[in-house]
Amino acid sequence: MKCGTIAFIDTIERVRVLAIRYAGGERAMLQGAYREFHHRLQEQIDSRRIYTDPLSTLAYGTDASCYRLTPKIVVKTQHESEVQAILALAAELALPVTFRAAGTSLSGQAVSDSILVVASHGWKGIEVLENGAAIRLQPGVVGAAANAALAPFGRKIGPDPATINSAMIGGIVNNNSSGMCCGTAQNSYQTLRAIRVVLADGSVLDTADAASVAAFRTSHAGLLGQLAALAARVKSDVELAARIRRKYKMKNTTGYSLNALVDFTDPLDILTHLIVGSEGTLAFVSEVIYHTVVEHPHKASALVFYPTIKAACDAVQVLAQHKDVVAAAELLDRASLRSVENKAGVPELIKTLSEDAAAILIETRAADPAALAANTAAIAGFIGHIDTLTGVAFTDVASEYTQLWNIRKGMFPSVGAMRAAETTVIIEDVAFPIEHLAEGTLALQALFKQFHYDEAIIFGHALEGNLHFVFTPNFSGAEEVARYEAFIEAVCRLVAVDYEGAVKAEHGTGRNMAPFVEMEWGPVAYRVMQEIKAIFDPQGLLNPDVILTSDALLHVKDLKPIPVVDALVDKCIECGFCEVMCPSRAITLTPRQRIVANREMAALRSAGDAPDRLAELEALYQYAGDDTCTTCGLCETACPVGINTGKLTTQIRQGRQSDTGWAAANWLAGHYDSATRGARLGLKLLDATHAVAGDAATGAVMRGLRRVFGRRVPHWTPYFPRAAGKFNYAQGSGLDAAAAREGKRATTRQYEQYGEESRSAADKVMQRQQARNKVVYLPSCLTRTFSPSSAMPDPRPLNEVVASVLGKAGYQLLYPAGLDNLCCGTPFKSKGALDAAAVKLAELKAALLAASDNGRWPVIVDNGVCTAAMLEGIQDERLRILDVTTFIETEAAAHLHFTPLDEHVALHVVCSMKKLGQGATLNALARRCSSRVTEPAGITCCGFAGDKGFTYPELNASALTGLKEQVGGCCGGFSTSATCEIGLSEHAGIPYQHLMYLVDRATHRLG
């Protein structure tokens, strides 16, 4: 009979196989044309990237909008030729196709109930051109990654949506996204130099390639002729052309970019600019080249309070005349200010403002401090004649202006976080001609009152007349949906008809505003848009119903349900900000998708009417949702409402623990020394095999065993650690005779220098020196179990390296008693055994208090993951716990002599250190030690997660995609966690060791 653990592992294995089958489509329940499409597509695209299972399709059925559509087939593409194949097949079978980048769209343009083509992973190409003057980008590049590549040149891309850390180029171009500073002058429409597209007929056009252009002019002469004729017709309609020009003075993403028809004459230019903002309804974008814009290094901001919204809008009108010096001006209404008034760092004054008050947050940027000072003086002068409540005071102190912008950025999350259960957060996005901004804002406020959306707040990029309003309707009942429908109709009439504004300024039309495009543009312009669609997509298969629809009620259909799951995740607004942080994002689910899945499973459990679907989802979730979540918690760092999906995973694991599991965890907690001894014994056996058989044979044997016994046999690589030897309680050299003598001499000198009265001060100095000389060192259980593999350049165990460095710095090391049994609890917590984890933490705390003389000496830890766990779990003011690297950088460095090595090294900041905000500290320490340090971009949590790199190596491999290319020139890598270093070494192709190995090589005793 199998023991509980093995039976449990077998279950997991069965579920995983089931999951892979689903991913491969073996259980696809597709009918008719979709079945045919799926069958034929598998001949052209790796079936592991084609998904038809209920979990994946559910997970990709959501974007940041209030809509849910479940695709029948999801294809994760990686090459242009795959998109061509999909479009050809879809055209033949008349099946609609929707493209998706990061899925942060708010208007429902990135969801589909047909075929969803994801172009994110595998589309990450970045090429900086002409010293940063231009940049070539593939559609899966995150906006912030493009800007990081341009930063050394003092440049950035023009579009600056608030989602720049998540949104990808495919979405940024196709939504014509913009943000606080880019206005209408630096969006994709204005800054696009060239585009490469796949048209609905499968043909490729690259406007940067003369040969491609020439060929296209011949092959698609008909299409280009139609565009030229349309443009000529529009230009000859004086009234329409004037209207188009007028409407694009504001931000406007309602309908197609009609300005392309009046701004250009060459049909190729018209085509290029019509694609911008077309929301995937005209073509697939496989590459763009942007002209870049200057990123000024010097900034100043002022939060200016006005007695009324009218006064604030008067100031905005003036500021809009001076966009050469005003980079941004955010209008904040009274309700938006109230939404953050209790947050830390928000001026107290806000609480005292009258009901009519408003504010503007102004930013100016310049190349140097003198120009910045001139800008701030000029701006204060421009608006000086308009009465304010507190004057116009700029700050150029980074911490202060960051605080001001955090107030503005905190508004949307604060409404999201305070909303009632089951409600949805909606951010609407309208623009008024700037001369009507005050009236428009007041009229909007009146509509909130009329429709009882009392929680609504307004803020926006006022220079462009762009206002966002945030409110939280509940779509769980017909009455509430009707209220929303009537409200949106009233808003559209107010904006589009009464003030000739734009119902979508920057978020794109989507399904949300498609029914109102004709209301805004009128029948003539609408007809032009229909013709554009027909020219590009005669079968109407590209993202149908998005931008143009014949369904007047589309905006209130397919509304997303938000069932209650758990307080840990109920505030989730499905924005997708967390996705870029997640190590499993490319192979299974993202944090947002885990939450979506849990919402659906919770609804199914509560309704109880679809047990088969629930069982299917639960089975699939085991691998995709649970096994491949590392519980790193990095999702929390990007989440506007502070959700850590890893906590949900831990809670699910806890709930799933069987009695046998609990008993095993408790036994392990009580016999931790036996467990580590057992692990060392296993490693010794492996060492012995490896010593005889070598890398190749050991790898082959382990792979074979894994094939037979599954995940219970660890994934082996030449970087697999060896067993640690007998632990060396090295003492460092702290209070050695010489140091003690020197300390005494210094104190005597001070007595002599300052006389008897300063004796107590001198005693303090002595105490401090003594305190500097002792430190409690907790070597993690990994340090006590592993020693470096033979593939590592430095074979010494980590504890000896730490002792060497601290010895040079003059510290004596103290070790807690019962070290073999001590553990920070992480191995237990990550498996959901929270009680066992708490027991281990309590034991550890007691041991550390004893070793540190009740907190007299600092405690240092040599594994970043353990440091974070201890800082979170041991809340005792007496103990000062630091990661060893933080201790070196912030305290011991002063007692060491650093000689930077002339070596190019890679640094990986482990997820827990990132969460602690220690990235900069680690980077600074690495830079003390080495002339060149590379911290690869786009690598978040490495996915090793203690033991997942042994059991689920595919997660580690996926999370570290792109690492090897970025560290190609490095001679070694450094990090702060022994297990993470195993996977990093394998996937980077260079050995990674703890940063202390580098510190040891680069330091000497002082003097």
Ligand SMILES: Cc1cc2nc3c(=O)[nH]c(=O)nc-3n(C[C@H](O)[C@H](O)[C@H](O)COP(=O)(O)OP(=O)(O)OC[C@H]3O[C@@H](n4cnc5c(N)ncnc54)[C@H](O)[C@@H]3O)c2cc1C
């Ligand atoms: C809280 C919040 C704040 C936001 N703030 C802003 C803001 O300040 N400004 C702003 O403009 N937007 C904002 N947005 C909306 C959205 O984040 C942006 O428009 C973003 O640029 C969309 O990029 P994405 O990668 O998520 O695209 P997706 O949502 O994946 O796609 C956007 C559109 O592009 C199409 N598409 C994607 N890739 C391709 C491709 N390769 N070829 C053809 N079509 C493609 C899709 O079909 C879809 O129609 C915000 C969203 C949220 C949730």
Ligand code: SF4
């Ligand atoms: S968890 Fe947070 S970041 Fe992720 S989708 Fe939900 S609200 Fe957005």
Ligand code: SF4
């Ligand atoms: S805890 Fe880590 S692995 Fe889990 S969902 Fe969050 S980011 Fe992804």
